[in-house]
Every structure is written in C-alpha cells, then in structure tokens.
Amino acid sequence: MQNPSYRGSYKPFVSPRDPCPPITIKYFVLPPQIFTNFQQPGLPQNSPEEALMQGSLWPKFVDGFSREEGIS
Amino acid sequence: MWVYEKKLLYPVEVTTCNPMLARYLMEQYGGADGELAAALRYMNQRYTVPDKVIGLLTDISTEEFSHLEMLATMIYKLTKDATPEQLEKAGLGAHFVNHGHSLFYENAGGVPFTATYIQSKGDPIADLYEDIAAEEKARATYQWLIDISDDPGINDALRFLRERENIHSLRFREAVELLKDERDRKKVF
Numbered sequence: 557m558q559n560p561s562y563r564g565s566y567k568p569f570v571s572p573r574d575p576c577p578p579i580t581i582k583y584f585v586l587p588p589q590i591f592t593n594f595q596q597p598g599l600p601q602n603s604p605e606e607a608l609m610q611g612s613l614w615p616k617f618v619d620g621f622s623r624e625e626g627i628s
Numbered sequence: 629m630w631v632y633e634k635k636l637l638y639p640v641e642v643t644t645c646n647p648m649l650a651r652y653l654m655e656q657y658g659g660a661d662g663e664l665a666a667a668l669r670y671m672n673q674r675y676t677v678p679d680k681v682i683g684l685l686t687d688i689s690t691e692e693f694s695h696l697e698m699l700a701t702m703i704y705k706l707t708k709d710a711t712p713e714q715l716e717k718a719g720l721g722a723h724f725v726n727h728g729h730s731l732f733y734e735n736a737g738g739v740p741f742t743a744t745y746i747q748s749k750g751d752p753i754a755d756l757y758e759d760i761a762a763e764e765k766a767r768a769t770y771q772w773l774i775d776i777s778d779d780p781g782i783n784d785a786l787r788f789l790r791e792r793e794n795i796h797s798l799r800f801r802e803a804v805e806l807l808k809d810e811r812d813r814k815k816v817f
C-alpha cells in the first residue's frame with residue numbers, strides 16, 4: 557500500500573553520453589511524518605489488528621513502501 | 629528494569645535459505661544506522677536530556693531492541709542450514725571462519741559494530757536532531773532492503789519496521805517542539 561501523495565519526483569539531467577539507458581523521472585520519498593510538527597489529539601485510529609499489521613496506530617502516518625514502486 | 633515477553637514484536641516469516649539476503653539485512657543489525665546503534669544511542673542519551681523527553685528515549689530505545697530481535701530472527705533463519713559453500717557464495721565466508729553459524733554485530737560489508745557510529749553530545753537539541761536523522765536513515769535503509777529483496781515474508785516485516793521509523797522520527801521532532809516551548813518561559817523553582 558503506497559500513498560502517492562507522499563512521493564516527490566524530479567527530472568534529472570540526461571546526457572547523450574550516459575552509459576546506461578537514462579531514467580527520465582526520478583521518484584523519492586516524502587514520508588508523512590515530515591508534514592506534521594506535532595501530532596494533534598483525536599486522529600482516526602486503526603483497529604489494534606490493523607495497527608499491528610501497518611506498524612502505526614494512525615493511518616495518517618502510514619505511507620507504505622514496496623519494490624514494485626520502482627523508486628530505486 | 630525490563631520485562632521480557634518471549635515473542636517477537638511482529639511475526640517474521642522466513643521460508644527460504646537465503647544467506648545473501650541475510651548478509652544484506654546485517655546492515656540493519658550491526659550497521660551505522662541499524663537497530664543496535666539506535667537502541668544504544670537512545671538508551672545512553674536519556675540520562676542527560678530534559679525530564680520531559682527521558683521517557684520517550686527509554687520507550688523508543690526499548691522498541692529498537694525488539695526490532696533488533698526481529699532482524700536477528702530473520703538473519704538466523706536465512707542462514708541456519710546453509711553450508712559453508714553457500715555462505716561463501718553469499719560473501720559470508722569470512723564471517724563463517726570467524727563466527728561459524730552464529731550472528732555477529734557487523735554491517736553488510738562485514739565491518740564490525742563500533743560505538744563511533746553513535747554520539748551523545750549532552751546538548752538536547754544536538755542529540756535529538758541526531759536521533760531524527762538516525763530514524764530517517766534507518767527508514768531509507770529499509771527502503772533499499774525492500775528493493776533488493778524478493779522474499780515476500782521478509783519484505784512484509786521490513787515494511788512494518790520502516791513504518792515504525794516514521795513514527796519515531798515524528799516523536800523526536802515533537803520532543804524538539806516540547807523543548808522549544810520552554811523558550812523564555814518565566815519559571816519559579
């Protein structure tokens with residue numbers, strides 16, 4: 557489960573002499589916690605079972621990460 | 629004082645004998661941004677931070693030890709039945725002659741753990757900013773481990789561990805906010 561709003565992207569410089577086929581758009585992670593300075597009370601919570609699976613009691617701070625995203 | 633529960637924080641499913649993956653996971657076991665470094669860093673810093681954030685460092689340090697235990701389980705299971713030849717192919721030949729099938733605190737490149745990975749500056753803001761950086765670096769390491777591993781059971785546990793780093797980072801940044809609140813506050817002791 558990945559949330560696209562927690563990713564950034566940019567266009568790297570591409571040289572005609574790049575030895576490997578160039579990647580024209582690079583993606584990087586902007587994890588959810590960096591958009592909160594201090595957690596406000598009363599945020600929606602996962603069920604205990606969901607929280608264990610997700611690694612967080614609050615869905616707001618879960619962004620997920622999978623190799624299928626192709627970030628690296 | 630600690631109370632030990634004889635189970636893992638999160639279930640770890642290992643279905644393959646994959647010493648190469650074990651070797652990569654050692655980055656989070658005994659590496660600079662790994663769980664051992666995190667646990668020891670916070671456990672030690674907690675004595676000289678303002679009262680308000682001592683508990684946070686204790687709690688997160690304790691949790692990091694439970695993460696360390698998960699990594700140990702993964703590494704052990706991925707290597708326990710590997711032959712010396714298989715270990716050698718995975719780049720663990722030098723590890724094997726020194727440690728046999730046992731685990732050791734070293735990184736994916738075989739560099740042994742050192743206390744120089746961590747710091748305690750005695751300055752709360754300096755220490756907390758180091759802790760925030762450590763959490764983000766651990767998060768990134770988990771990302772690259774997920775990207776290099778094709779084991780779904782391992783990747784599920786790594787995904788869980790990565791999400792924990794998100795929360796730890798936020799908690800440390802909240803600790804900084806708590807300390808900033810102390811600014812210019814007139815206090816009577």
Ligand SMILES: [Fe+2]
Nearest residue numbers: 763792793796
């Ligand atoms: Fe952490």
